[in-house]
Amino acid sequence: MKDYLNEYSIFDYGGVNHVSDDVAIFPSGEGSEIALISLANYPYDTDFIEIETIGVIISFLSMKNNKRKIKEPWKSRDYHLSFYVDDLIELYELEFIEGIKPITEFKYELNSFNCMVSQGYPLNVDGNIDVYFLNDSGERIDHIIEMPKIEKYVENYLGEEWNEDDREELIKMYEDQNTPFIEYTSSLKLTEKGYRKYLDLTQDFFIPKQIDTIIKPLIKIGYYDSAVREIAVLFEHMIKDFHKSDLIGSQLIEMHIRECIKANKGNNNAGIKVYRQELKAANSYIRNEFMHNVMNVEKANYNAILFRQCRLFGFINQAKEKIKTQNYC
Structure with missing residues (x-):
């Protein structure tokens, strides 16, 4: 498995610092596996609706706990994520997601x-x-x-002159080779098969020593929910202590992100946007769920949550180091 725990720097997103003024939220990375992991950051039964398409990037709004009419889909309090269309098509073909189907440029x-x-x-x-x-x-x-008109698209794509006598054959050739777009049959959602694949992807990974020290005694006695809870407490403490702040939850996250942008010379780049969404999702769907509820967590599901927490641990340390470095300049 690719090392998704250290796949990129949030301040140098794959070498691309400024992607586009038009893209509000950039994908977490390239490839169908990272797209699957991004979807699984949310509860299994979450529905996502498309709110914007710019080039090869499609942005979605999480409808989990969001039943209001979508008049302002980019509200900062909401949860957003984006994908490359090719990654969504691959996930669909693998039967890992539902709610979409590939279509031709003409149909789109x-x-x-x-x-x-x-x-x-x-x-x-x-x-x-x-x-x-x-x-x-x-x-x-x-x-x-x-x-x-279908004739124009067939001629442009196949490089063959339209012949009405060969209409059905030419259209079939075009449709077999040209499906780089999607349409929606319902809201986008992870399938059971997709979630099982996500669990498979997140069973073997490096656990940082600071986290391992906290969870080892709890895992020995099967207290998986307590382990998740303790890591969530650690993350909030790391950010609060670093900034010397008394803020908590979403207010703490927004203050932390403002400091990240400031340390990045005012540039809210693609990586910081992804980092903010990951922090928000972890705060709502891990921290809050485990802090306020008694959770029955099986080992496979626990490992998947731990994977996300270890990934976020790396991002938080990146942010702390960047802010600290800039403050000394």
């Missing part, structure tokens, strides 16, 4: 066109949509959005 563009029509954009006599916008000078610029 046709769905988008039909969505505009359903929203009230009228069709002109040619079956296209007339729109306009105002440029910086206030001048009206007219534009036509053409209804997608």
Whole structure:
């Protein structure tokens, strides 16, 4: 298994520090396994809905404990995560997620066109949509959005001239080779098979000495829930003690992230955005759950939680070191 505990620096995200002003939340990494791990940061029965697609990145909103109407999907109190579309397609093909299916570029563009029509954009006599916008000078610029036609996409992709006699064969060739987009059959969700794969991925990994010292006596007597609880306490103490703060929970996290951004010369880069979401998810779905409830945790599930906690332990230490270094400059 790849070393997901130390896969990247939160301040130098795979060598890419500034990804795009348009991407609010960047994926936790590349590859279907890291996408699976990101999904499993949330409770098994969590539904996710798409809120934005920019290029090859799709952003989702967690609907766990969120039953309100989604009018402002980017509220900071909500939980977001993003994936590369290719990773989602691979997870779907492996039957690790449900709620999506791969489609062609033509079908994707046709769905988008039909969505505009359903929203009230009228069709002109040619079956296209007339729109306009105002440029910086206030001048009206007219534009036509053409209804997608399969012939154009087949010719562009296959490099073959359209022949109506070979219509079905050409379309099948195109559809067999071109499915880089997705559509939704329901909300996105982890399957039971996907969760079992996640458990398999998180059974063998390095445990930092500071964590191992805390959990060893508890694991010996089978107190897995107590071990999880103690690590959650450790994390909150690490951040509070480092910042000399009396804040707790989400307020502590937001203050810590502000200090990370400050130490990164004001740049809220992709890695910091991912780190913030991981801290928030761990605070809500590990710390709060285990602090306020008696939990019956089996060993396999405990190892999966411990994996996440060890990964987060590394990120917290990265953040502390960066902030400390910048404060000495």
